Amino acid sequence: MSEIVMPRLTDSMEEGVILSWLKADGDEIAVGDELVEIETDKASMVYESDLAGTLEILVPEGETRPIGEPIARIGEASPADAGEAVADGDPVGRTSPGVPSGTPTAPAQAPVQDHDHAEHIKVSPLARRIAKEKGVDLSGLTGSGPGGRIIKVDVEAASGSDPATAAEPASPAQSAAASPPADSAKGPPETVELNRTQSLIARRMSESKATIPHFYLRTVVDMDRAVEVRAAFKEEATEGETVPSLNDFVVKAAAIALRRHPIANAAFRDGHFELYPKVNVGIAVATEGSLIVPVIKDADHLSLAEISEETRRLAGRVRSAEITPPELAGGTFTVSNLGMFGVTGFDAVINPGQAGILSVGEVAEKPVVTDGKIGSAHLMEITLACDHRILYGADGAEFLASVKANLEEPGLLA
């Protein structure tokens, strides 16, 4: 009995979708038979069997699996299985499960691997906890423990930061992999090891661009009214009171629009649309050498002032490095603003697990033509990146128009 695992069909592929099985469960397979059609980050490809025997399908069509995860088994007819299971272990323990064997030994040895739960990842409790803390995705890891169990060393290797051994020199294999070719024409580079967050950003952004079909919708928002309203807020504010920023206006405008357009408050996942009942807006916060996206929970239910306070609180916690995983989790949409750096507009990369991201440029007074006359207004460019698997052009445009309308008539934000 041999396993067929999700193959690596492209260099950048991290997972594949089983589009269709070209053979049925129980079919006799010969080497070279076309077995399954797999959708990768780049294209759909047909995978040919390099094994012969009876096919047992483990992963149904439409489901996604990371590279290396079993998707099927090829084996002989079933009677052989029982013999194999008994042959490789202590016959006493195998034939009388639950009753410890007659010799003094550890009775806790794992029985034959449970193949009925192909989706279950075997992972030690400790490894699971560390993975959660470090944001490591367990589904991509190969376990070193008994029966392929993912244990602490695997998670620490994957996260690239092991606090316990951080001070120890890297093993020879790691050093070799990290050192650049000596004769580089660029000169000897300074090699900087990524911290956990940087690794996560690299992985998730690559995954996003490689697997999410992005397209972009752009519009210009007349922010005159918003600027006026904000000025009024500022005038009225007492000493020390928080005045909502224009970005807070954008977050609130997006939250209201998300509630009105559920397909934008959603994600494409494993061949399904997932529509979320809560509107949680992530805000991209830059820190030194990093980018963190804390989440304003239930942003559609919060007032402008509450959004403003929550944003300042979260940004403060990001900068003081006190932010905790729960404060970064659960985002259903993201707003990224580079206007304060003078950027007029840009196309952000979608955070995987969300249908879109809104890029916000600077607010600047610019000439505008109204009824043939040149005047001026405070304009701001906003760009919506959409995952075309779920958020299509017209839906995205309606959502974007909604955001624009909310900002141009700030009374709608109340």
Added chain:
Amino acid sequence: MMAEIRMREALRDAMAEEMRRDGNVFVMGEDVAVFQGAFKVTEGLMEEFGEKRVRDTPISENTIVGIGVGAAMAGLRPIVELMTVNFSLLALDQIVNHAAAIPYMFNGNARVPMVIRMPGGGGHQLGPTHSHSFEALYLQVPGLLVACPSTPADAKGLLKAAIRDENPVIFIEHESLYGIKGEVSDDEDEIVRFGEAAVRREGEDVTIVGILKMAHVAEQAAAELEEKHGISAEVIDPRTLRPLDLDTILASVRKTNRAVIVEEGWPHGGVGANLSTLITEQAFDWLDAPVQRVTGADVPMPYSRRMEQAAIPHEENVIEAVLAATEGAIGPGKGGS
């Protein structure tokens, strides 16, 4: 002053010191007086304290313990010796239904400050009627304290503490350990408090918990693991099972992320089964592998020497369990810890 003495002498000294300190302490049991104990633990006691305080009894375990319970309730501090752990089953009614329960039944108005000493364990070809390990059985009973010393110093310190305690104490001795030698204090005021585990060896990779003779087997296995496998094992001897110093064990498991429990008793409902559950309940997120148990075989103790040896855990069984617990985590290319 420290002196190197055998465990049986340490136990004798504990009783003698406490009998000198407190006139209410007395010893009774089968062959404890004239014959000076089946394992010579009461040697010299009758000579010093007389037949009134060191009393031979008929072969009648339930009655002996029953007299002890009554004497304790009336204000004395009996030390009852039962010739083996196996024979204590004859007295289970007095131990479980009376000694353990009476303080609860009378809301603490009646106390049962008595010690029931009993040697157990295999290895001497005494067959299934003399060689069992019933720590788990007594551990289960609320109202009883359970001590299981593995060194002469602990044997003395724990027995003195047991005699001074207001609760009934099941004091389990291992027949194979009576002859081992160790440094023991002759300070009459020094006791070993119940509920304080001893860390016999510090380590980083795995926690091995062993009781009685298995505390020694665990230490020997740890030495070999270090030498031959590069595995650093921490060895903990709980010394008392009730109260249990779970904090020390959990602290160690949180450090090593792996636990192996070694006992001579049976696997089902054993000391290891219980401790494994406690560790899993309270340190689940710190475990990198399932808790492993090394236990006696699930059979009545055989008489045949080879079969008896095969039914008792040895170093290689402990090493095997540790290797199973550390598989994949420690070894070439893993960077260890």
